[in-house]
Amino acid sequence: MAGLDEGERELWDAWKRSTEGVRARINAEVAGETGLSEADVSVLTHVHDGGGGALRQHELAVAMGWHRSRLSHHLSRMQERGLVTRESVAGGVELRTTTMGRAALLRARPVHAAAVRRHLVDAVPARDRDRLLTLLRLLAD
Amino acid sequence: MAGLDEGERELWDAWKRSTEGVRARINAEVAGETGLSEADVSVLTHVHDGGGGALRQHELAVAMGWHRSRLSHHLSRMQERGLVTRESVAGGVELRTTTMGRAALLRARPVHAAAVRRHLVDAVPARDRDRLLTLLRLLAD
DNA sequence: ACCTAGCCGTTGACACGTCAACGAGGCCGT
DNA sequence: ACGGCCTCGTTGACGTGTCAACGGCTAGGT
Known part of the structure; x- marks a missing residue:
């Protein structure tokens, strides 16, 4: 078959728009208000919260995929x-966080949480969240 | 509130993993077999199929977001x-496609369609597709 | 005619992601 | 001890995305 049919194209389009959009909005909000990217926050969180202050680089790579x-x-x-x-x-x-890294993380956490809520969690009707979570996990393989 | 609660974190995690994973897998498959990125295919498709062979750059930007x-x-x-x-x-x-661009698109279309099916469409149970489409459109704003 | 404002597109600097090649250690079979 | 192999991490080249600054063009107001 040469191309996608109408239904497939719609799903693919909505997938691209929503994933790009959500990612971009959260990143812009976090970066603008804290100077950290979403990835920075994620790394700092893992290193700080996990492994008793220290974390092997390999463990982190696996944890973050x-x-x-x-x-x-x-x-x-x-x-x-x-x-x-x-x-x-x-x-x-x-890996260890520096004093500066921990300070930045403390400042960023609420901003990050608010952004994730506004642009993802609260944008999904509460009764659809479980089903969405299940589908996303399927897609993550 | 300082951070995300358990349910929120799970959703955010699954969202990141699935969106990054699906994007990466489709891109790798298309790029590996055709030499075009997914973005290239998308641009070529819009320019070729739309506007009778020519397309304003602004129109394309809007169409692709x-x-x-x-x-x-x-x-x-x-x-x-x-x-x-x-x-x-x-x-x-x-904008216009070149002869080479059209040839590349023709080669890439089936590969792209197969990748999108394998990694997105067919990975979602058929009876969940409509609901997922609705949710994704919500998130796209 | 002039000025202003807005739209369209480009550019440069920089952050980010991927791939393939490389190198340092550890481990195992001989 | 040696050679081969695996894992872990780094590096450089390159494609991609974002932001802010800029230039050209058009339209409207005066």
Whole structure:
């Protein structure tokens, strides 16, 4: 078959628009008010909340579903800005947040939560949330 | 409130994983087999199928929900590769596909359709598709 | 005619993501 | 000890996305 039929095209279109839109809106809101990207917040949260203050880079990559090189690049930028430290230990690299990183995270958390609520959670009717969650998990594989 | 509660976090997590995953899988499949990105296919489809062969850049930006500069950058790269032409006319720029662009699109269409089906459409149970479409349109605003 | 305002598109700087190549260690079989 | 292999991480090149600043053009008001 050559192309998508009408129903398939509609779903694909709505998928692209909503995923791009939600991502862009949340990112713009968080970045504008805190100077951290959504990815920064996610990384800081994992490193800070997990592993008793330290976290292996590999663990973080798995937890976030990121490729090694993506995480490496991102951590380099965050390290440059003084948000995290990297210390190489036996069999890996151990991550810690800096004082500055923790301060930034504390400032960012409420902004991030508000943005996620406004642009995702509250935009979905309460009685559809479970079903949506199930479908999203299916799609995540 | 400081952070997201459990249910909110789950939804946000599943949203991020599924949107990133689906996008990445479809893109990798299309790019690997055709040399075009998903965005390339989308642009070529709009320009080729719409407007009788020519399309104003602004129209395309609106149709795709893209910002001007994003489209401008992307079209520069596509023009560089010989996929489209730009001709400035009164009050805008008119886009056309090149012979090469049309050939690439014809090759890519079935691959793109198959990827979208495999990674999105067919991964959603048939009886949930309408509800998902409705929710996605809500989120797209 | 002039000025202002708005729309359309481009550009440059920079953040982000992906891929493929590389390198450092650890581990295992011989 | 050696060689091969795997895992973990880095790097460079390149494509992509965003933001802010700019230039050209058009339309309206005076």
